[in-house]
Amino acid sequence: MQTTAPTEHTLLEPLATSSGDEGLLEISLGPHHPSTHGVFRMDAVLDGERVVKLKPVVGYLHRNHEKIAESASYLASMPYTDRLDYFGSLTNNWAYALAVEKLAGIQVPERAEYIRVITAELTRLQNHATTIGFLLQEMGASGSPLMYGFRERETILDLFEALTGSRMMCNYMRFGGCRVELPSGWLDRVKKTVTEFPRFLDEFENLLTSNEILLARTQGIGTLSKELAIQGGVTGPVLRASGVNYDIRKVDKYGIYDRFNFKIPLGEHGDVYDRYMVRMLEMRESIKILEQALRDIPAGPIIDPKTKIRGFRPKPGEAYGRIESAKGELGFYLISDGTGNPYRYRVRPPSFINLTLLEDMCRGYSVADLIVIFGTIDIVLGEVDR
Amino acid sequence: MLGTGIAKGLVETARNFFGSYVSRDRLTTVEYPEERLPQAEAARNFPFLVYDGDDWKSGLRCVACQICEKECPPKCIFIEKSKDKKPDAVGKPQFYPTVFNIDVSVCMSCQICVEVCPFEAIKMDTDFELSTDDRFGGLLWDRQQLAKSNTYYHEIHPTEATEVDARLAEEKAKADAKAKAAETKPVAAATGAAQQTSHGASSAE
Ligand code: SF4
Ligand code: SF4
Numbered sequence: 001m002q003t004t005a006p007t008e009h010t011l012l013e014p015l016a017t018s019s020g021d022e023g024l025l026e027i028s029l030g031p032h033h034p035s036t037h038g039v040f041r042m043d044a045v046l047d048g049e050r051v052v053k054l055k056p057v058v059g060y061l062h063r064n065h066e067k068i069a070e071s072a073s074y075l076a077s078m079p080y081t082d083r084l085d086y087f088g089s090l091t092n093n094w095a096y097a098l099a100v101e102k103l104a105g106i107q108v109p110e111r112a113e114y115i116r117v118i119t120a121e122l123t124r125l126q127n128h129a130t131t132i133g134f135l136l137q138e139m140g141a142s143g144s145p146l147m148y149g150f151r152e153r154e155t156i157l158d159l160f161e162a163l164t165g166s167r168m169m170c171n172y173m174r175f176g177g178c179r180v181e182l183p184s185g186w187l188d189r190v191k192k193t194v195t196e197f198p199r200f201l202d203e204f205e206n207l208l209t210s211n212e213i214l215l216a217r218t219q220g221i222g223t224l225s226k227e228l229a230i231q232g233g234v235t236g237p238v239l240r241a242s243g244v245n246y247d248i249r250k251v252d253k254y255g256i257y258d259r260f261n262f263k264i265p266l267g268e269h270g271d272v273y274d275r276y277m278v279r280m281l282e283m284r285e286s287i288k289i290l291e292q293a294l295r296d297i298p299a300g301p302i303i304d305p306k307t308k309i310r311g312f313r314p315k316p317g318e319a320y321g322r323i324e325s326a327k328g329e330l331g332f333y334l335i336s337d338g339t340g341n342p343y344r345y346r347v348r349p350p351s352f353i354n355l356t357l358l359e360d361m362c363r364g365y366s367v368a369d370l371i372v373i374f375g376t377i378d379i380v381l382g383e384v385d386r
Numbered sequence: 387m388l389g390t391g392i393a394k395g396l397v398e399t400a401r402n403f404f405g406s407y408v409s410r411d412r413l414t415t416v417e418y419p420e421e422r423l424p425q426a427e428a429a430r431n432f433p434f435l436v437y438d439g440d441d442w443k444s445g446l447r448c449v450a451c452q453i454c455e456k457e458c459p460p461k462c463i464f465i466e467k468s469k470d471k472k473p474d475a476v477g478k479p480q481f482y483p484t485v486f487n488i489d490v491s492v493c494m495s496c497q498i499c500v501e502v503c504p505f506e507a508i509k510m511d512t513d514f515e516l517s518t519d520d521r522f523g524g525l526l527w528d529r530q531q532l533a534k535s536n537t538y539y540h541e542i543h544p545t546e547a548t549e550v551d552a553r554l555a556e557e558k559a560k561a562d563a564k565a566k567a568a569e570t571k572p573v574a575a576a577t578g579a580a581q582q583t584s585h586g587a588s589s590a591e
Contacts, residue, residue: 076459079496144399154414158426165428165510171496179501183428207398210391310453310502 024052029370031059038381042358042370049366054359058352058384065386069345074100074175074312077345082169084347085380087127090119090160091325093173098254099321099332100175104314106307112177113256114297118190119163119172120323121286121293125197126153127326128237128279131378135276136208138375139217145207152200155193162186175312177303187294194290201283209280218273222361222373225270232357236328236350238377241278242270248324255323259296260289272369275376313340327351327378347386351379427543430497430510432490434534438475442533447507449480454499454508462492463499475505476558477565486529490516506550512542 030041039059045052065084069077081096082089094116101108108116133149157167162183164170172179208214224234229242239246247264249257265281267274316338322331328350335344354377361377362370406413416423437445450467466485474480499508511534518524540547 072459073457075502076457076498079459079494079498144402148402151414162426162428165426165430165497166495169495171498180428203398203402207395211395212388212391215391310457 023047029367036374037379040379040381040384042374044362044367044370046367049368051362051365051367051370054362054370056355056358058355059381061381061385063382063386066345066347070342073340074314074342075309077342078173079169079171082171083382084349084386085325085327085330085351085383086168087130087380088123088325088327088330089168089170090123090164090172091323092330093170094120094255095321095323095325095330096332097173097175097321098323099319099334100314102319102321103317103334103336104175104307104312106176106304108177108255109301109304110256110298111300112302114293115178115182115302116173116255117257117260117293118290118297119160119170121290122156122159122190122193124286124326125283126156127378128283129153129200131326131375132204132208132276132279135372135375136214138371139214141214145204148200148203148207152197155196159186159189159193162189174303174307174309176307177301179303181302187297190290191294194287194294197287198284201280204280209277215273217369217372218276219271220269221272221365221369222275222376223269223271224357224361228357228360229270232360233353234328234357236324236326236354236378237278237282238275238354239328240264241267241274243268248322248329252322254321260292262286262288272372272376311340313338318344322348325350327380327383328354347383349383349386351377351381351383355379355384425512425542427545429512429542430500431495431514432493432511432516433488433497433499433508433532434511435486435529435532436507436509436536436539437533438536440535442530442535444472445535446482446529446533447475447505448483448486449474449505449507450483450486451481451504453502453504457498457502459496459498460492460494462489463487464489475507475554476561478561483529486532487526488532489526491521491525506554509539509543509546 025046027044027046028041029044030036031039036042039061041057041059043055043057045054063083065080068080072080078093078096081092084092100106129149129152130146131149133146136145160170161167163186164172164179224238224242226242226244229239230244234242235246235248243266245264245266248254249262250264262285265278265285267278314336316336318333318335320331320333322329324330329348330350331348333344333346333348334342337343358374358377361373365373436447437443438447439445450465452465452467455461455463455465464485464487465483468482468484470481471479472482474482495510497510500510516525536547536551539550
């Protein structure tokens, strides 16, 4: 803990320095506060319990993902994308595969497109289920919500394990399709999970949605206005909770998303409660998409046979592939110079960009709210510091 | 009414709590290491080298082409190629690895090496209990530690291994047919033009 006077050992520009700031307290929350994820910390200036200023400090994981990818072959970057956001390795795979497919003009077979949608929506389900669990954990409801969320996540991870061989680092998609055919009986297991999942959502709603403590802790807290959200480039559930109808699945219609009938849930106030509710409703929409995809999935090849795995060299050019990951717009920008590795490789991570407005969401609220607001942004540090 | 939401939530927790005593599929704890969950057939932890027959050294399928070494994302494979050649899995004379090390402490279990190997020589193991007190030597596996028999491969990945065997058998049959054709050609040339035509008609080509 630090007092008002700036001390010499602060590496950052001290926040509480200007005159008239006497009585303010600058504290560093994290990086090992239980509710800050990974190496993240917040430099907060407090007036009593109120947050006056806040500076998110993302820390240094030193992953160097983008530079590593520039010196590795196109294929060798695929397993690294898993590690960007370990809650959504399959959607990360898809975003990268999409960028490479655009770059090289590859056509993906029908069946693979359906498999991609199924795995991506399952990813969204388990991501949101755990995010809400963590959010409640951060609010002090340790135990039930997080455990219930994890219980559902486990069933979905079992499916991923059966399909890809790994629970979290799936490394499943390939340019032009998917790596392996679905194991026998896999689709039936998915069907079972999809039919049982709404029961969990109902359970969650019973447990939480009308809980007076939850309402008191979330409604009107951490409000983010529509205009500011748009200006800040925020995407995903955080943006939609502020009432902006923007979902890449509808706007860009990548893959085969134009074939499915689903709605985009929107919030009104952009507060913590809306961000929670948008995620709950989004899970119900994902179930709808999954039902349609499971009904329509055709037989056929799962990968374009013309695409080379080894020695893949796209023509010189550039491409940007983007998808709606569970956290927002995840994009990969690639420049090819015709060699076996990308000349430039850049990730547009939703977590990092959503974090930029943390101060605006937290200003004026108390420290306890700060933790909850931070929880609703849903970040993974691997994606923040690539 | 204030409190109904909380009461509803408590009912839900109680239902889950007591439910775990009556419903079998809610009891999910596994008493590891006495009890183990069955592994998915697709499970992949760390690579191993497949050998045919009983002798690991002569049966290794690997021909030291070094493709996996080049493609491995964290570059944890180290190979040295032999000076001489020995027959590989399909019977062609090939180089073999005199050194084949994998640093499993670096390996990210991505399976890229398996995918790029043109000789079905490297596969993924399902073993996960690797703890050792020797961080550097103990996790740098050499070719003898990496070598596992084809039978073992069949045990852990039955479907995949059967497919691989079928593919290798087909390749071997093709290679044999080709070798045979190459053998019979000079004979045919020596025995005259008329015979050559009849020979050509009956050959596998
Ligand atoms: S599994 Fe991946 S990291 Fe491990 S040796 Fe093979 S290519 Fe390298
Ligand atoms: S394991 Fe396969 S790819 Fe690697 S050197 Fe041996 S034959 Fe080549």
